[in-house]
Structures are given as C-alpha cells and as structure tokens.
Amino acid sequence: MRSTNEFEKGIVLRIENEPWQIVEYHFVNPGKGAAFTRTTLKNLKTGKVVERAFKSGEAFEEIELERKKGVFLYKDRRNAVFTIGEAKQRISFPIEQLKWELNFLKANTEVIVMHLDEKPYAISLPAKMELKVVEAPPAIKGNTATGGKKAVVLETGYSVNAPLFVEQDDVIVVNTQTGEYCEKAK
Amino acid sequence: MTRNFITIQKQRAKIIDAIRLFFKHKGFLEVFTPTFVKLPGMEPYLNPLPYTFQDEKNKSYKGYVITSPEYSLKKLLSRGFPNIYQMATVFRQGESFGPMHNPEFTMLEWYRPHSDYTQIMKDVEQLTCAAALAVHKTLLIPFGNTIINLKQPWQKISVKQAFQKYAHVNLDNARTVSSFRKQLGHKPYPIPKNANWDDLFYTVFLNDIEQNFPKNKPIIVYDYPLPQAALAKRKPCSRITAAHGANKSRNSLQGKLPSFYAERFEAYIGGVEIGNAFSELTDWKEQYTRLKHEQALRRKLGKDAYAIDMDFIAGLKSGIPETGGIAVGVERLQMVLLNIQDINDLMTFPVNTLFKSE
Numbered sequence: 084m085r086s087t088n089e090f091e092k093g094i095v096l097r098i099e100n101e102p103w104q105i106v107e108y109h110f111v112n113p114g115k116g117a118a119f120t121r122t123t124l125k126n127l128k129t130g131k132v133v134e135r136a137f138k139s140g141e142a143f144e145e146i147e148l149e150r151k152k153g154v155f156l157y158k159d160r161r162n163a164v165f166t167i168g169e170a171k172q173r174i175s176f177p178i179e180q181l182k183w184e185l186n187f188l189k190a191n192t193e194v195i196v197m198h199l200d201e202k203p204y205a206i207s208l209p210a211k212m213e214l215k216v217v218e219a220p221p222a223i224k225g226n227t228a229t230g231g232k233k234a235v236v237l238e239t240g241y242s243v244n245a246p247l248f249v250e251q252d253d254v255i256v257v258n259t260q261t262g263e264y265c266e267k268a269k
Numbered sequence: 270m271t272r273n274f275i276t277i278q279k280q281r282a283k284i285i286d287a288i289r290l291f292f293k294h295k296g297f298l299e300v301f302t303p304t305f306v307k308l309p310g311m312e313p314y315l316n317p318l319p320y321t322f323q324d325e326k327n328k329s330y331k332g333y334v335i336t337s338p339e340y341s342l343k344k345l346l347s348r349g350f351p352n353i354y355q356m357a358t359v360f361r362q363g364e365s366f367g368p369m370h371n372p373e374f375t376m377l378e379w380y381r382p383h384s385d386y387t388q389i390m391k392d393v394e395q396l397t398c399a400a401a402l403a404v405h406k407t408l409l410i411p412f413g414n415t416i417i418n419l420k421q422p423w424q425k426i427s428v429k430q431a432f433q434k435y436a437h438v439n440l441d442n443a444r445t446v447s448s449f450r451k452q453l454g455h456k457p458y459p460i461p462k463n464a465n466w467d468d469l470f471y472t473v474f475l476n477d478i479e480q481n482f483p484k485n486k487p488i489i490v491y492d493y494p495l496p497q498a499a500l501a502k503r504k505p506c507s508r509i510t511a512a513h514g515a516n517k518s519r520n521s522l523q524g525k526l527p528s529f530y531a532e533r534f535e536a537y538i539g540g541v542e543i544g545n546a547f548s549e550l551t552d553w554k555e556q557y558t559r560l561k562h563e564q565a566l567r568r569k570l571g572k573d574a575y576a577i578d579m580d581f582i583a584g585l586k587s588g589i590p591e592t593g594g595i596a597v598g599v600e601r602l603q604m605v606l607l608n609i610q611d612i613n614d615l616m617t618f619p620v621n622t623l624f625k626s627e
Contacts, residue, residue: 136458
C-alpha cells in the first residue's frame with residue numbers, strides 16, 4: 084500500500100479497480116479541512132488522463148509493473164510490431180498509441196515492454212538513442228538568426244534542431260524524453 | 270528564471286507599498302500584534318509551531334507561533350479600534366515546501382467594524398487592482414499561459430450553486446455525513462474511508478469544483494456551509510422566512526431550521542486561492558461553543574489541544590460591532606501579480622533551500 088505521502092511520479096496504483104499511473108502530484112491544504120494531495124493520473128488501460136485529489140493519509144495498492152526486454156521489428160499502417168524475450172514472442176501496438184516513441188524507433192532497437200497483469204501496455208525507450216541524419220541543409224555562414232541551429236531529418240523521419248556543423252550521414256544522440264539533440268555520436 | 274532576482278524583490282516591495290497606500294487612503298490604521306502567543310488559533314486542520322523561551326530567571330514560557338493574527342486583532346476591535354489592518358508573519362507546520370506553500374509567510378488581515386463581508390469583497394477587488402496597477406499599469410496581467418483580466422466587479426458564485434452546477438450535489442440536503450455521502454454514490458473518484466463532513470466537502474470541492482473556476486479572471490466563492498466557517502457569522506434565515514416570521518408568533522419563527530450557511534467567501538485569481546473572508550462571528554456564546562467543538566476535534570485528530578483563549582472570548586463578550594474581515598496570503602497575491610508559478614522563485618530564502626537535506 085502507498086499512502087499519499089509516499090506518492091511518486093511514475094508509480095501505478097489500483098484505484099477503484101483501475102490501474103492509474105501518477106503523472107504529477109502536489110500538496111494542497113485548504114486550511115479549513117484536512118490536507119489533500121492533488122494528482123494528475125493516467126489510466127494505463129485506456130490512456131485517459133484525469134485530475135484527482137486525495138485526502139492526505141489515504142492509501143492505495145501499488146501495482147508492480149513487469150518490465151520485459153523487447154525488440155522493435157517494424158511498423159505498418161496500423162501496428163508497430165515487437166518481439167519479447169528469448170522466445171521472440173510477437174506483440175503489436177496500434178501506432179496511435181506509440182506516436183511519440185515511433186519518432187525514434189528503427190528496426191532492431193532494444194526497448195523495454197511494460198506489462199500490467201501479464202499484458203503489454205507500453206514501451207519504454209532508452210533515455211538516449213543514436214540515430215543517423217538523412218537530410219541536413221548546408222550551413223549558411225554567418226547565419227545566427229536561428230540561434231546557430233538548423234532542422235535535420237533523422238532516419239526515422241523525425242526532424243530535430245541540431246547545431247550547424249551536423250551533416251548528412253552523421254550519427255547523433257537524441258534525448259527520447261524531450262526529443263532534443265544531445266551531441267554527435269562518437 | 271528569466272527575471273533577475275533583484276527585479277522580483279523590487280516588484281514585491283512595490284506591491285507592499287501599494288497595499289499600505291491603499292489602506293492609508295481608506296483611513297485604516299496599521300497595527301502590530303504578537304507573532305508569539307500563548308494560545309494560537311484553534312482551527313483543527315492547522316498546525317501551529319510550538320516554542321518555549323526563558324526569561325532572565327530561567328523561567329520557561331510555552332507558547333506558539335501564530336497561524337494568523339486574527340484573535341489579537343479582534344481583541345483590539347473589542348477595545349474600540351476603528352478599521353485596522355496588519356501584515357503579519359505567520360507559520361504553519363505540516364505543509365509542503367512549494368509550489369504554493371512556504372511554512373513561513375505573510376498574512377494580510379483587515380477588519381471593518383460596522384460592516385460585513387460584502388464590503389470586504391469590494392475591498393479585495395479594489396486592493397488587487399491597485400496593486401496590479403502599481404506593478405503593471407494595467408488590469409490585464411499575464412499569469413502562466415493566460416492573461417487575467419482583473420476588471421471589477423468580479424464574478425461571484427455561492428458554494429451551494431457551485432456544488433449544484435459542477436458536482437450535482439445539493440448541499441441543503443447534505444447536512445449530515447450520511448445524507449452527504451448518499452449523494453456521492455456515482456462519483457468516479459474514491460471517497461475517503463471514515464470521512465467526516467469536512468473530508469466529504471473537500472473531496473468534492475477539489476475533484477469536481479475548483480478546477481472549473483476561470484483561469485482568465487478572478488472569482489469570489491461565497492456562503493460556505495457552517496462546518497466550513499468557524500469564525501463566520503451564520504446567515505440569517507432567508508428573507509422570505511424572516512418576512513413570514515414577522516406575521517407569525519415567535520414560537521413558529523424559532524421552529525424554523527436555522528440557516529446551514531455562514532457569511533464567508535474565498536477569492537481566487539487565476540485559479541489560485543488568495544484570501545478568505547468572513548462577516549465575523551461576534552456572538553461570544555456561539556464562538557465559545559464552536560471553539561469547544563474545534564478543541565474536541567483537535568483532540569480527536571491527535572493534535573495539540575490547547576486551552577481556549579478566554580481573553581478573546583472576553584473581548585467578544587464586552588462587545589464588538591458587526592465586522593467584516595479577511596486574511597490574504599501576501600505571497601500568493603504577489604505570485605499571481607508577478608506571474609510566478611512557484612513560491613520558491615518568489616521568496617528571498619525559500620525554506621527548501623534553508624533546510625535542504627545534505
């Protein structure tokens with residue numbers, strides 16, 4: 084059981100029989116009543132995001148998530164397909180559910196597949212990933228109006244702002260949380 | 270932080286200047302009352318900080334840091350003081366270190382004898398506008414992703430209307446825990462176990478209501494149910510009832526159910542709660558009863574249950590006029606007016622840096 088004062092971002096609680104992940108939380112004290120904890124919760128089954136307030140001291144069952152190693156294979160018009168574990172069991176997610184992750188996924192990328200009640204429900208990417216630049220406009224000398232940055236296109240089709248010295252066929256490191264350029268791969 | 274730290278502190282000072290100027294123009298007297306007292310506020314859900322000090326003979330005195338200067342200010346009113354205000358340093362334990370809370374903060378309180386909470390509503394609107402003009406020269410102020418329009422008069426909604434509109438709860442039929450609970454059968458959020466009346470009130474208020482308050486303008490939420498207004502005057506029975514009563518015998522008037530609401534309001538700007546006001550309870554007997562009740566609740570909640578401040582009761586007994594009063598969190602007001610989302614970006618020495626662990 085997790086009490087409100089043990090809340091953390093990312094943990095999953097069973098509330099009214101549904102799995103809710105804590106996205107955000109903070110303390111409120113109306114002064115004329117007990118203190119409360121305000122939270123933003125994401126339902127891991129439906130993806131629905133809600134705001135909820137709980138009286139301080141209320142406790143909920145924590146759901147342990149199972150993390151399994153997986154590999155991204157390919158995507159088609161509807162689904163993104165992965166294999167899980169040694170047995171290479173195939174699973175797929177609708178592409179709408181992985182809009183963000185697919186910006187960085189190329190064939191054979193290793194990922195973590197989060198499981199809830201034995202069912203896969205989400206993909207966790209490595210925090211940083213190396214991707215090849217397939218399109219980079221030439222740097223125009225003295226062009227500092229854009230803060231010394233230019234948009235380059237990665238092999239996954241994702242476009243990112245990179246320093247002017249980045250060229251086509253370079254491999255760069257991208258932060259998969261923010262989607263921003265980190266550095267040139269060594 | 271994009272703004273310079275010194276700039277923020279200069280703007281804070283400008284707001285304080287504007288507050289003092291506002292009260293000076295209105296003929297209020299600024300008063301100074303103790304921060305350390307023997308008997309602090311009895312509010313069951315606030316946690317005053319205990320302290321002990323010694324005199325020159327090493328005799329110990331036990332007391333608390335105030336959570337509000339309210340008792341002291343009302344004692345002054347009972348001694349015939351006119352319109353008064355104070356900006357007091359107050360302290361609350363058991364609260365988080367941000368983004369909307371700092372254990373030590375500044376409470377601005379003002380009291381108007383021979384008046385009520387409707388006049389205080391006008392005051393808080395005018396004061397906020399005066400302070401906004403002092404720093405922005407306009408009533409359109411940026412806050413987060415929106416622009417707040419402070420133009421008067423501010424929107425107003427009663428607590429009863431808000432519960433009806435946003436939560437489909439009829440507070441008239443929620444006077445007891447069981448009748449309140451019965452109306453929450455289909456709520457999509459859990460109702461706390463062993464919830465008392467206040468817990469039910471805030472569970473609904475925070476889950477269904479507060480987030481509906483406008484972000485681009487202020488709103489005043491008024492007339493709170495009695496359990497939510499310990500120091501406020503009970504509303505008279507509705508006018509219709511009073512008119513009826515005039516033609517009926519005294520007995521039938523007394524037979525009427527007394528109002529379930531008290532004259533309290535809260536002001537929200539951009540969704541941030543900045544102040545809490547009352548038509549002050551001046552009936553010493555009712556005040557004493559309510560404090561007794563709160564003391565018992567403190568005991569039940571396992572909190573310090575200190576004695577009732579009988580000087581405060583004696584003050585009310587000696588008579589104070591009908592009075593309107595309010596407590597405004599000065600740092601909250603500054604945050605809204607200066608577009609600061611985290612109180613730690615406002616304070617010179619936020620408590621989370623003063624007491625950081627390792």
